[in-house]
């Protein structure tokens with residue numbers, strides 16, 4: 001049973017830090033009180049939530065009262081975009097976002113289009129970068145919100161959000177960023193005042209699933225998305241997920257406490273991984289930016305293979321990675337991100353992503369590369385296109 005797992009899918013979720021689990025446990029048992037209660041037991045929960053809020057606020061240079069806990073990163077994105085659209089709908093009906101956002105943002109914008117909002121989806125360059133020129137071209141007096149992710153989950157590209165946020169805010173428009181991938185990895189700060197809203201999620205940084213936060217700059221008029229009790233200053237009803245919030249704050253403390261060291265270590269492993277694959281496996285390219293890239297993020301497109309096939313074979317060796325395609329309707333479609341950066345469909349089908357974490361070792365990467373070489377070689381040998389191509393190209 002005890003199969004060895006090599007977990008290289010940290011962009012999907014992370015194992016929880018022991019410290020975060022430990023911090024949460026008492027809030028399931030002896031400190032289970034509802035923070036809205038009128039007794040000491042309730043106050044313990046309330047105090048824990050407020051301490052967590054202060055800790056989280058400090059990680060991005062926000063004030064505690066600007067942090068709202070949510071049930072996920074997805075909820076934070078939905079809340080920011082839907083409620084900003086509603087609150088500022090008297091000012092205009094135009095929203096700008098990008099073609100490479102997470103579905104939590106994209107599908108939310110599509111829902112708003114069905115309600116009569118106009119949405120412009122910016123096209124990135126071939127590295128996945130959104131330029132300020134492309135943004136400037138589409139801003140209109142009718143624009144009320146711009147949402148650009150801080151870093152992309154599929155290709156690891158880091159967006160120039162500081163620059164974009166400045167342009168947007170100078171024009172009196174709200175800027176939201178989905179920072180779920182970037183939070184804990186990049187030194188994000190809202191101190192400049194140019195970011196109106198920022199979403200993050202606990203389970204991407206060693207915290208529990210089912211808890212996120214939305215930073216809302218104090219001047220932003222954002223209505224409640226969930227109606228009910230008076231929690232979160234009447235802006236997000238529902239009994240607080242006390243253990244989750246405590247675990248989130250602890251995970252943030254651990255993450256930010258070692259952020260620079262983790263970044264340096266992950267960057268070295270990432271570069272080693274990419275370099276070896278590029279030199280040892282033919283017909284492959286890196287997807288996303290090589291320079292503006294998240295520290296633990298490795299992603300490729302291999303020609304003449306289906307990413308899913310290779311993943312299944314790697315899984316039998318305990319290796320967990322991700323392909324770039326979403327197999328949602330039983331039929332695989334190339335990812336919207338890979339399509340947006342201009343990759344042809346056949347190339348996009350060969351996408352593989354490996355995202356490293358705090359516990360990833362060089363030995364695990366070496367093993368993964370050895371397995372990849374063998375598996376990709378096997379899969380390609382079964383492809384008549386490849387056999388013909390390689391014979392001509394003289395590499396096999």
Ligand SMILES: *Cc1c(COP(=O)(O)O)cnc(C)c1O
Pocket residue numbers: 011012071072073074075102104149151152153178179180181201202203204210211212
């Ligand atoms: C994971 C992720 C989300 C969704 O967060 P959940 O907490 O899982 O709902 C949103 N955006 C990005 C970029 C993500 O990577």
